Amino acid sequence: MRKLAVDVVVIGGGSTGVGVVRDVAMRGYSAVLLERADLAQGTSGRFHGLLHSGGRYVVSDPGSATECAEENVIVTRIHADAVEPTGGYFVTAPGDDPEFADKFLAGAAATGVPAREISVAEALRNEPRLNPGILRAVEVQDGTVDGWQMTWGAARSAMEYGAKVLTYHKVTKIDRADGRVSAVHCVDLKDGEDVRIECTFVLNCAGPFSATAAPMMEACLRAHAHYLDITGEIAVFEQAHSLDARAREAGVVLCPGVGFDVIPTDCVAAALKEALPDATHLALGFDSRSGFSPGTAKTSVEGLAQGGKVRRDGKIVSVPLAYAVRRIDFGDGEKDAMTIPWGDVSTAYHTTGIANIQVFVPGSPRMIAGARRANWVRPLLGLPWVQALIKARIARTVKGPSEEQRAQMPTFVWGEATNARGQKKTARIRTANGYSLTITGSLAVVEHLMTARPAGGAYTPARLVGADLVTRLPGSGPLQIV
Numbered sequence: 001m002r003k004l005a006v007d008v009v010v011i012g013g014g015s016t017g018v019g020v021v022r023d024v025a026m027r028g029y030s031a032v033l034l035e036r037a038d039l040a041q042g043t044s045g046r047f048h049g050l051l052h053s054g055g056r057y058v059v060s061d062p063g064s065a066t067e068c069a070e071e072n073v074i075v076t077r078i079h080a081d082a083v084e085p086t087g088g089y090f091v092t093a094p095g096d097d098p099e100f101a102d103k104f105l106a107g108a109a110a111t112g113v114p115a116r117e118i119s120v121a122e123a124l125r126n127e128p129r130l131n132p133g134i135l136r137a138v139e140v141q142d143g144t145v146d147g148w149q150m151t152w153g154a155a156r157s158a159m160e161y162g163a164k165v166l167t168y169h170k171v172t173k174i175d176r177a178d179g180r181v182s183a184v185h186c187v188d189l190k191d192g193e194d195v196r197i198e199c200t201f202v203l204n205c206a207g208p209f210s211a212t213a214a215p216m217m218e219a220c221l222r223a224h225a226h227y228l229d230i231t232g233e234i235a236v237f238e239q240a241h242s243l244d245a246r247a248r249e250a251g252v253v254l255c256p257g258v259g260f261d262v263i264p265t266d267c268v269a270a271a272l273k274e275a276l277p278d279a280t281h282l283a284l285g286f287d288s289r290s291g292f293s294p295g296t297a298k299t300s301v302e303g304l305a306q307g308g309k310v311r312r313d314g315k316i317v318s319v320p321l322a323y324a325v326r327r328i329d330f331g332d333g334e335k336d337a338m339t340i341p342w343g344d345v346s347t348a349y350h351t352t353g354i355a356n357i358q359v360f361v362p363g364s365p366r367m368i369a370g371a372r373r374a375n376w377v378r379p380l381l382g383l384p385w386v387q388a389l390i391k392a393r394i395a396r397t398v399k400g401p402s403e404e405q406r407a408q409m410p411t412f413v414w415g416e417a418t419n420a421r422g423q424k425k426t427a428r429i430r431t432a433n434g435y436s437l438t439i440t441g442s443l444a445v446v447e448h449l450m451t452a453r454p455a456g457g458a459y460t461p462a463r464l465v466g467a468d469l470v471t472r473l474p475g476s477g478p479l480q481i482v
C-alpha cells in the first residue's frame with residue numbers, strides 16, 4: 001500500500017474540484033486531488049458551455065445573479081483563452097408577458113448584471129435565426145467556455161502551487177475518528193495499488209504545553225494525525241514516550257520538542273553518542289543571551305516550583321535548583337554554569353540511551369546564589385496565588401526580544417560525553433537565536449514529516465530527522481567535536 005500525507009484531499013476532478021484544490025494550494029496548504037477517470041470526464045466535460053452573465057437569475061434569484069456577474073468577470077480575466085465573449089440575448093417572444101422586459105431590466109440594474117435593450121431590428125440583424133415575431137430584445141454579457149481547457153488550466157495552476165493531481169485514482173473509503181476525517185483510501189486504477197492518504201498533522205505552538213500537549217496527542221492518535229510541538233517540558237516528553245506503542249500501532253509520529261528546545265542539544269547528544277558510543281555520562285548546555293519571551297518566562301516559573309531534575313542511572317530524579325555548578329566554555333569563553341531542569345533530561349536519554357544526563361546554562365555568581373536560595377522558598381513558589389502574582393508581573397514587564405535583537409544574538413550550544421574510563425568528547429555548535437531557530441527548526445521537521453513518511457512512534461527530533469538537522473538550519477555553523 002502506498003501512503004501519502006497532506007492537509008487536504010479533494011475528491012473529483014471536475015470544475016468544482018480543480019477550483020477547490022487550486023484555492024487550497026494557493027493558500028499554502030499541501031493538497032491532493034483524486035479523480036477516478038481523467039479530468040473533466042464528468043459533467044464539466046459535457047455541459048452546454050455557457051458562461052453565465054447572471055441574466056437568467058435577475059428576477060427569480062437576485063443573489064445568484066450578482067454572483068454570476070462577478071464571477072463572469074473573474075473567469076474571463078484569469079482564463080481568457082478558455083472563454084469566448086459571445087454575448088447573449090433575452091427576448092420577448094410572441095405570447096410572452098410584454099411587461100417582463102421592464103422587470104428584467106430593473107432586476108439587472110439592481111443586481112449589477114450588465115444589460116442593454118436593443119432594437120428588434122438590430123437583434124434580428126445579428127441573429128437572423130431568431131423568431132422574426134419577437135417584441136423586445138435585451139443584450140447581456142454571456143459567453144461560452146471551453147470546459148476541458150478551463151478544468152485543465154485550473155489543475156495546472158494548482159500543480160504550480162504544489163498540489164498533486166492524481167487521475168485514475170478512485171476513492172473507495174473515508175476513515176473518520178471522533179467526527180473528523182482522518183484518512184482517505186483510493187485505488188490506483190492503472191496498477192490496482194491501494195493508496196492511503198492521511199489528511200492531517202498538528203504542530204502545536206500553543207503553550208503551556210503542560211496543559212495542551214496531552215489532550216492534543218490523544219486527539220492525534222485517534223484522528224491518525226502526526227503530532228509535533230515546541231515544548232521543552234520534561235513531563236511532555238515522557239508522556240509522548242509512554243504513548244510509543246499506541247503511536248506505532250496508529251502509524252502516528254509523536255515528536256514534541258521541535259523548536260530550540262530541544263533540536264540543537266538533541267543533535268549534539270546524538271553526535272556525541274556516535275563519537276563515543278560507550279559514553280555513560282552526558283552533560284549538555286547552551287549560552288543564549290536573547291532573554292525570555294513572556295511564555296518562556298511563565299513556563300520557567302512553573303518549573304522553579306518543581307525544583308531541579310537530572311537523569312541518574314536511567315531515572316529522572318528531582319534535585320535542588322542549581323544542583324551542580326561548574327565552569328564551561330559553551331563556545332564564547334569559559335563561564336560559571338548551573339544545572340537546570342531542561343527537556344534533554346528526558347529526550348537525550350531516548351536519543352542516546354546514556355543513563356546519566358545533566359543540562360547546564362551559564363549564570364553569574366549572584367544568579368546561581370539566587371537559584372540556590374530559591375530552594376528554601378520552593379514550596380511557596382508552588383502556591384497558585386504566588387504563581388498568579390509572578391505571572392501577572394511577567395505579563396506586565398517581559399516583552400521578549402525584538403526581531404532586530406534576535407538577529408544579533410546567536411546561541412552557543414555545548415555537550416560533553418564521558419565513558420567509564422574517563423575518556424571525553426566535547427561538541428560545540430553556534431546556532432541562530434533560539435526564537436528564530438524555533439521557527440526554522442519546526443518547519444524543517446514538518447517538511448521532513450511530509451516527505452520522508454516515517455513509521456509511527458514516539459521520537460526525539462534527532463531520531464526523527466538525524467543528528468545533522470541543526471547544522472542544516474539557517475544561522476548554524478558546523479558541529480565540532482574534539
Ligand SMILES: Cc1cc2nc3c(=O)[nH]c(=O)nc-3n(C[C@H](O)[C@H](O)[C@H](O)COP(=O)(O)OP(=O)(O)OC[C@H]3O[C@@H](n4cnc5c(N)ncnc54)[C@H](O)[C@@H]3O)c2cc1C
Pocket residue numbers: 011012013014015016017034035036037038039040041042043044045046047048049050051052169170171172
Ligand atoms: C446538461 C447540463 C448542462 C449544463 N450546462 C451548463 C452551462 O452551460 N453552464 C454552466 O455554468 N453550468 C452548466 N451545467 C452545470 C455544470 O456543468 C456543473 O455545475 C459542473 O460541471 C459541476 O462540476 P463538478 O466538478 O461539481 O462535477 P463533475 O464535473 O461531474 O465532477 C465530478 C467528478 O468526480 C469524479 N468522481 C466521482 N466519484 C469519484 C470517486 N469515488 N473517486 C474519484 N473521483 C470521483 C467524477 O469522475 C467527476 O469527474 C450543466 C449541467 C448539465 C447536467
